[in-house]
Amino acid sequence: MKKVKLLYNPMSGNRRFPNFLDDFIDRFQRAGYEVNVFRSLKPGDIPIGLENIVEDEYDTIVAAGGDGTVNEVINKMLEDNIDIPLGIVPAGTANDFAAHLNMPFEFRECFDTILKGNIKEVDIGKVNDRYFINVCAGGLLSTVSHEIDRKFKNTLGKMAYYLKGIEQLPKLKPIPLKITTKEEKIEEEVYLFLILNSQGAGGFNKLAPMATIDDGLLEFVAVKARPLHEIAALFVKILQGEHLNDKNIIYLQDNYFKVECTDSTYDPHFSDVDGEKGPHLPLEISLEPRKLSVFANL
Numbered sequence: 001m002k003k004v005k006l007l008y009n010p011m012s013g014n015r016r017f018p019n020f021l022d023d024f025i026d027r028f029q030r031a032g033y034e035v036n037v038f039r040s041l042k043p044g045d046i047p048i049g050l051e052n053i054v055e056d057e058y059d060t061i062v063a064a065g066g067d068g069t070v071n072e073v074i075n076k077m078l079e080d081n082i083d084i085p086l087g088i089v090p091a092g093t094a095n096d097f098a099a100h101l102n103m104p105f106e107f108r109e110c111f112d113t114i115l116k117g118n119i120k121e122v123d124i125g126k127v128n129d130r131y132f133i134n135v136c137a138g139g140l141l142s143t144v145s146h147e148i149d150r151k152f153k154n155t156l157g158k159m160a161y162y163l164k165g166i167e168q169l170p171k172l173k174p175i176p177l178k179i180t181t182k183e184e185k186i187e188e189e190v191y192l193f194l195i196l197n198s199q200g201a202g203g204f205n206k207l208a209p210m211a212t213i214d215d216g217l218l219e220f221v222a223v224k225a226r227p228l229h230e231i232a233a234l235f236v237k238i239l240q241g242e243h244l245n246d247k248n249i250i251y252l253q254d255n256y257f258k259v260e261c262t263d264s265t266y267d268p269h270f271s272d273v274d275g276e277k278g279p280h281l282p283l284e285i286s287l288e289p290r291k292l293s294v295f296a297n298l
């Protein structure tokens, strides 16, 4: 008999996933699977659900939650060399990575998509010693996801990110950055920078319209620190995915970036990694090509 391990975060998104547990078990059992379920009881629990997995014990792992939950799952899988295809159920708020894989947002349809078994090998980013699936960011807006009250996020969904973002605009503070890739070195003051594996983050789904998750490249997008009236129009362009040629944008593609703050007195806050708090600058970011097998609807 085949075996599937489901790990779910009951607090992700609008908390609806637990209502679909019976549907999940029903569909997988009918497809000939024995189902093993792990419920994350508290923040940081997810890796426990993948402890001591024996090689060949499972045929499929399914993670139901947002990007933060998926991040915890893939970190544990890659650290422990668990080479089992991963299905992602977009039960979070933004679900940027699942959106890029075109996974259906209706849960039952998503279960069926996983059962269809279309597997894709995807690139995985690494920031310092942690893996990320989707994004590593810093500056304005990147702390939004850490500051949003969970209730606010659960009720308002993606809108919560936008509202919190607007609330942060008056706090705009440039970060003096040095960005080093294999090819070039750039020094520039920026308000925000993102290093993306897929096309979007935080529900902005066209931040890096050229990105694909198996091209061996990460996309660096930064907004230069300029007076607000100069960059106001840029935000509309960003929503439409038409910002890459704008003079106030830095856009790079590479598989390695070093991001440093050039002013030692400046506190660059924390970075954001897949919507959760990440390390302080400096950041050393690399890409591991086609490192993980995931179920996709592409």
Ligand SMILES: Nc1ncnc2c1ncn2[C@@H]1O[C@H](COP(=O)(O)OP(=O)(O)OP(=O)(O)O)[C@@H](O)[C@H]1O
Pocket (backbone or CB within 6 Å): 009, 010, 011, 012, 013, 014, 040, 041, 042, 043, 044, 045, 046, 065, 066, 067, 068, 069, 070, 091, 092, 093, 094, 095, 096, 153, 274, 275, 276
């Ligand atoms: N039982 C739990 N109760 C509260 N928080 C949890 C629990 N299990 C995991 N977490 C925490 O939830 C966070 C991840 O949330 P997740 O990203 O899945 O949902 P989201 O924030 O709603 O969605 P998205 O990241 O797509 O916007 C992680 O910080 C994780 O440690």
